[in-house]
Amino acid sequence: MTTLQCMTERYTTTAELCDFIEKSPTQFHAVENMKNELIQNGFKELDERKHWIIERGGSYFIIRNSSALIAFRVPPADFAGYSIVSAHTDSPAFKIKTEPEISDAGLYTTLNTEVYGGLLMAPWFDRPLSIAGRVYVRTGNKIEERLIDFSRPVALIPNLAIHMNRKVNEENGYRAQKDMLPLIAEGFDKGQFGKAIQQLARCTERELLEYELFLYPYTKASIWGLGNEFFSAPRIDDLMCAYTAFRALLAAESKDYMPLITLFDNEETGSGTKQGALSDFLPTVIERIAFSLSFNAEEKAMKNASSFMISADNCHAMHPNYMEKCDPTNRARMNGGVCIKFSAAQKYTTDAESASYLRALMDEHEIAYQYFVNHSDIPGGSTLGNLSAQKLSIPTVDIGAAQLAMHSPYETAGARDTETLSKLFTCFLRR
Ligand code: CO
Numbered sequence: 259m260t261t262l263q264c265m266t267e268r269y270t271t272t273a274e275l276c277d278f279i280e281k282s283p284t285q286f287h288a289v290e291n292m293k294n295e296l297i298q299n300g301f302k303e304l305d306e307r308k309h310w311i312i313e314r315g316g317s318y319f320i321i322r323n324s325s326a327l328i329a330f331r332v333p334p335a336d337f338a339g340y341s342i343v344s345a346h347t348d349s350p351a352f353k354i355k356t357e358p359e360i361s362d363a364g365l366y367t368t369l370n371t372e373v374y375g376g377l378l379m380a381p382w383f384d385r386p387l388s389i390a391g392r393v394y395v396r397t398g399n400k401i402e403e404r405l406i407d408f409s410r411p412v413a414l415i416p417n418l419a420i421h422m423n424r425k426v427n428e429e430n431g432y433r434a435q436k437d438m439l440p441l442i443a444e445g446f447d448k449g450q451f452g453k454a455i456q457q458l459a460r461c462t463e464r465e466l467l468e469y470e471l472f473l474y475p476y477t478k479a480s481i482w483g484l485g486n487e488f489f490s491a492p493r494i495d496d497l498m499c500a501y502t503a504f505r506a507l508l509a510a511e512s513k514d515y516m517p518l519i520t521l522f523d524n525e526e527t528g529s530g531t532k533q534g535a536l537s538d539f540l541p542t543v544i545e546r547i548a549f550s551l552s553f554n555a556e557e558k559a560m561k562n563a564s565s566f567m568i569s570a571d572n573c574h575a576m577h578p579n580y581m582e583k584c585d586p587t588n589r590a591r592m593n594g595g596v597c598i599k600f601s602a603a604q605k606y607t608t609d610a611e612s613a614s615y616l617r618a619l620m621d622e623h624e625i626a627y628q629y630f631v632n633h634s635d636i637p638g639g640s641t642l643g644n645l646s647a648q649k650l651s652i653p654t655v656d657i658g659a660a661q662l663a664m665h666s667p668y669e670t671a672g673a674r675d676t677e678t679l680s681k682l683f684t685c686f687l688r689r
């Protein structure tokens with residue numbers, strides 16, 4: 259039975275998001291699933307290596323590195339600028355190293371891994387884990403990318419028994435190389451992990467070139483609480499924003515502005531890759547749209563200056579057991595609506611002007627909102643908006659849903675907030 263079937267009718271978008279998360283264990287799968295749906299909805303894929311023909315009234319998308327995606331609908335007539343929503347596809351996880359098999363005195367096999375992003379380690383213990391990602395396979399004289407997913411529990415990071423570590427509940431300084439390696443088999447049969455990968459990728463040992471694989475929690479999403487007001491799932495940061503923005507684009511009609519979503523990879527490691535928010539991905543696509551639609555330099559600059567971006571990434575809800583960790587006057591709560599994020603240092607791009615524009619839009623459409631500001635003594639994490647603004651400088655506002663346990667393998671957010679985000683993106687991309 260799917261999560262969707264278990265769900266009450268109240269939070270359809272949340273149930274759909276849970277299904278999307280379950281079938282998207284890595285950024286590669288998330289982008290692949292969106293790609294399939296875009297094609298079904300009449301979007302055409304553009305290849306960065308080829309000539310682009312962009313027609314007015316057409317819908318297009320571009321994928322970079324199989325993990326970042328930009329999609330847009332071209333208005334039928336001239337348009338004033340771009341309405342952009344950005345989010346990210348990646349989430350913290352354990353990435354499997356090359357030559358990963360470790361023999362544990364020949365009794366077991368564990369896998370060598372490293373940490374991707376700033377993850378919370380403790381909740382990864384004693385949880386069924388699976389493995390997914392992409393592999394590169396040699397086929398004749400070509401090299402082909404294939405996505406793989408074990409789609410069943412194959413690994414687990416076992417806790418050390420309390421009897422062997424009496425102080426574990428007082429000191430929990432987990433070390434990635436010592437404490438966090440997943441157990442995958444009894445005995446040690448060198449090459450068995452490679453064989454399992456080859457089987458999933460339907461290739462021989464010789465054909466298998468390289469891989470990028472991640473552990474992911476093999477855990478169903480759940481919608482819970484006495485009134486079903488919360489939901490928990492892996493990768494809510496930032497698939498909650500990425501997915502709702504994606505759905506809004508599918509439903510968008512373009513008129514005065516071109517609706518565009520840009521979903522970057524590698525936000526969790528600082529965005530500094532060719533598919534990250536610091537790359538030339540978005541500016542290059544905007545440049546090529548302008549070129550293809552024959553805008554001159556002035557028209558191009560005018561359109562960029564008339565654009566607006568919503569940078570969407572979740573933020574921290576007030577934790578019931580750690581109320582002192584949040585700002586004393588701006589306590590964001592789950593189901594409190596869209597969080598407008600402010601930072602004096604401009605780690606969030608929001609300023610009075612961009613926030614006022616967004617508030618006016620939300621007031622007009624009766625969309626609930628609240629504020630998020632970090633506690634002054636607790637610096638928050640980074641996000642996309644101020645990074646992509648360095649590459650394409652347009653007025654931007656940082657927003658997100660308030661969630662708990664960010665970067666845990668099982669995060670928690672408000673079920674009503676998925677609907678609220680959806681409504682905001684839909685109204686914004688239709689403006
Ligand atoms: Co995030």
